[in-house]
Amino acid sequence: MPTHAQPAIAVTGLRKSYGDKLVLDGIDLTVPAGTIFSLLGPNGAGKTTAVEILATLKKPDSGEAQVNGFDLARQSDEIRMSIGVTGQFAAVDGYLTGEENLLLMADLNHLSKQEGRRKAAELLERFDLVEAGKKVSTTYSGGMRRRLDLAMTLVGDPRVIFLDEPTTGLDPRSRHTMWQIIRQLVANGTTIFLTTQYLEEADELADRIAVLDHGRIVAEGTAEQLKRRIPGGHVSLRFADPRALRAGELALRAAGEVSADEDALTLQVPNDGSFRALRALIDRLDGAAVEVEELSVHTPDLDDVFFALTGHPHDSQKDALR
Template structure:
């Protein structure tokens, strides 16, 4: 396969999708400390992939390796269809990287930072000014363009940093904890920017410690702990790994409530609220089973709500030795 062609992976529905980032057996140690212990990643193009893990889990190390900043000890790694070890220059030309610590120069203006980046990408002056102006407008930085970056807020610096990353029109972007330390409004603004990038077909590899961020943005999430991927899937799939999910039935008719409570075995009663909680993973199959059961006994609930563990529950269970079944990695190729 030519190095410039991205490999494809077969989805569950039989369709082929382009793989933007793949890693097989990625390993990295620092001295005797094993940071990444043979992890596998397969990330489709045009998607958001979130890598979660506690401090020191190896998230930033994975980003540095895949973006060619440091070398892996072992593993077959491809980014944008290019072999990371054999053709790092081609990888660098295909990607953009934005870290949690802004790389912008605070002594010059936002516009000057953008033009400097355009020069680094060998754009002519006219093209560089056009690209800089478009990105400054896109990231709502026009009014601050002539001001020194040292006067910018944290959120403005992050937006400028990401705008600089986009000067080279990368199709794959690594965002290493991009909203750390930002206020809620700035975080939501950054989320909107990321969604816009993905709608344009850009692939985003996101590391974050904010569980709501992964829940909001990511198509797939992997949890990294002790150098291994301990679980991977959609947010909903991961939530179902953790026990504690239940369906809550609420009644207004005390007789119907009592009939349902008497007929059900594994149920938690709340006599004051006239509600019953049934253990459930919230799957469509289980919900249909509960509804069929209600019909069979001639009882009608006034309200049915599904309660599942959130990603915080998943994260703590998977990274603190909780009793969660280990989910083996699946080969998505």
């Protein structure tokens, strides 16, 4: 039996190609139990393939992996018993109601009738689908379908859940609901392997992030560690008039490169957005008695991360394999 000390997922040297297209080029990962791990990358980076392999849907060409202590090559049945998968495209039965979908999962998990009903009712309640539960799921909105999909995954009480781009295509409100649900899951001790193309999402949720590009992990660490490696964070200052702009430029030039926009009356100053760095900036402006109308902090986004880590913009291969 697996114990708590061992990682929920351990991967070494995983490779996979389709024909002569290399999709995963030897990836190594360790995900401690009870944490959220995010695989961050653009379309075509190999995220879905990684999930498909770890979820026993596809076989790797080489490399080893353990999920919940079970060997991927020899114990796929045991792995299937301990995982849940919610894909990018909600895999619900559109002809059944939400409740019937959950009962189907209960039957397939070999729960008793009574236990299945109890579980279905509990999940409908928890995912705010009580009313919708009686309706056929083709009538659901994108967010509702995604919630039902995740609820179906939870019927089997998985210890590791793979979430493949769980919020892609959702509106901001549904996305935030999804984030809340994911946080609750991990609070109950479940391990989550999340793939996403949004840095913000990985930043919000993940304990650790690995950046995947062209089938390789190009960086790994906490959100903080990754962002620190990325230039591109800056502070934008807006002034009331050209005179104040010039004064500000003069006061800050000593501290580093400053770029001024005379028409918009703004200055851009490199800054990592940390409290300390901001205070230093403000002290400097105060010291020179410069009046600033507005200050805004710009943290790097996925494009900056990608450009910094890979040297190419991330949308260069949108049409590649998912």
